[in-house]
Amino acid sequence: MQELLRTISLTDYNTRVVVLGVAALGLACGWVGTFMLLRKRALMGDALSHATFPGICVAFMLFQLIADGGGKSLPVLLSGAVVSGVLGVLCVMWIRNQTRIKEDAAMGIVLSVFFGLGTALRGIIQKMPGSNSAGLDGFIYGKTASMTSFDAWLIGVIAMISCGVLLLMYKELKLLCFDESFAKGVGFSTTRLDIVLMGLVTLVTVVGLQAVGLILVIALLIIPSASARFWTDRLGVMVLIAGLIGATSAVGGALISAVVPNTPSGATIVLTSFGCFLLSLIFGIRRGLMIRQRTLRKAQQEILLRAKL
Amino acid sequence: MTWTWTTLDTWIVVCAAMAGMACAVLGNFLVLRKMSLMGDAISHALLPGIVAAVYPDRFANELADVLSGLPVREYLPPG
Amino acid sequence: MLWDVDLDVPTGTLVGIVGPNGAGKSTLIKAILQLVPVLAGEIRVFGQPYEKQRSRIGYVPQRESVDWDFPVNALDVVTMGLYGKIGWFRPVRARHRQKALQALDRVGLAELATRQISQLSGGQQQRVFLARALVQEADLYLMDEPFAAVDAATESAIVQILKDLRKQGKTALVVHHDLQTVAEYFDYVILINGRVVAHGPTPTTFSPENLHKTYGGKLSLLEEVAQQLREKR
Structure with a gap:
């Protein structure tokens, strides 16, 4: 109980920084995820996050060889993640453009192959003398408990940068997601806009790895924005709500994971965001189940009334 | 490390092959149905x-x- | 794929692009906008390359080309027509919205400005797209099947706007599939089937012979149209 109070009241400096960091991450994931969802590329984040795994392993091994036993430097592991993640996305695009394979099949290929490669590399790392692969598992399942305040700052700053870019290019990305050919017609380079959007997804996915884990980081991109759609018909409001839900579930999940022993934070964050999704699904004021039931009943009554008249 | 092939290993390989075949057959329909x-x-x-x-x-x-x-x-x- | 396109379109006219399904009508429009690669040849708009004249072109894509479930309202969509003029990174201001509202009023949808676009009828959606092109204040309008599956009110509204545009000395290239109304709506016609079969002023070019060449005599409808044409003469 003491422990619980200490965590929730954010007495420790470290806890406070970590909570702020994951809040920023949740916000950024909600924002970026909204645009990915509307661009119909929601699962690209999944392919990307799975594709980061071999990069993390390779970075870990290389660093282990160069600096003996120092394989756990977060910036090094994350740069490895960026390289192989981007490579994975390029593979998906190449397969889609050069063959007749559809995008979903291409993503299925890339995410399973890259993740398989990563799993094999992890097996090798476990056999390497003197190395401890325990740090890697945090990237698979998410472990906010292992975050230092430096890690949290890194995550928070990058998340805030992503949010800034998104605000700056809000109008352009809105047009890209709604009507690609019209965007081209009025002179915006859709290739450049797509690169910016994918870049943002890469950034938030990679910094989100440590908190949520690469298997479940997709949840933080999709669930908040999908939930937000139940509440509004305006893109601006949807982005705000998605950010709010993302931040809430990230913080809530991190706290639950800190309080309950043996629960990876990835799982708790996903379950928290699912709670938000369920609430939105039922009570959402635009498309929620309750409002739909009510409009349906109203229409039925009107028809009956007219039939009587 | 010595390793001898046993009947169990044969069964493992056969099972893997059969699972692979089953998945590959079903996979055709998933890809065509765009449900990969x-x-x-x-x-x-x-x-x-x-x-x-x-x-x-x-x-x-x-x-x-x-x-x-x-x-x-x-x-x-x-x- | 579209072959042998060699045509000049006079300014200040309403041009109908007519041809069977898959003839390359939309492709022609997309080629002008550089949305599809032009393998050989060049396209000039008002005598200059497309890149220099981009701001003078307004575009009305096919209605099915976008997801109407997108979380925006009618006014938002029309405002998008101004994004090119506003430019990279600059926010939308109240005067832009004012302008968009005027364009919506011109197509008769001012009172539906705040309605979510999926709650508009097909014809209303088409008019929103038209308003978005109008707000671009272009000199050349490219419209891809604006009359496809719209109600009578929308059809007459679009025709009225096309006539207004012509009065202002603007040019419109319109992909059209209804042969019955071609002679009534357009001054100039381009007949396409994989290549440009014929082009020229409607009274001389939109003839039974040219239609047969374009459609290969497959449509029974053709006979009807030919009959009507003869009657009109």
């Missing part, structure tokens, strides 16, 4: 069920642990 990622969703959705089925007692205990760790315990009926 459905397999991914199903396989991931299996996980909680497997955990519950393999460790029924432990699963129940863990669940109780998780619940007792949270303040929800106070709202649960006594007993």
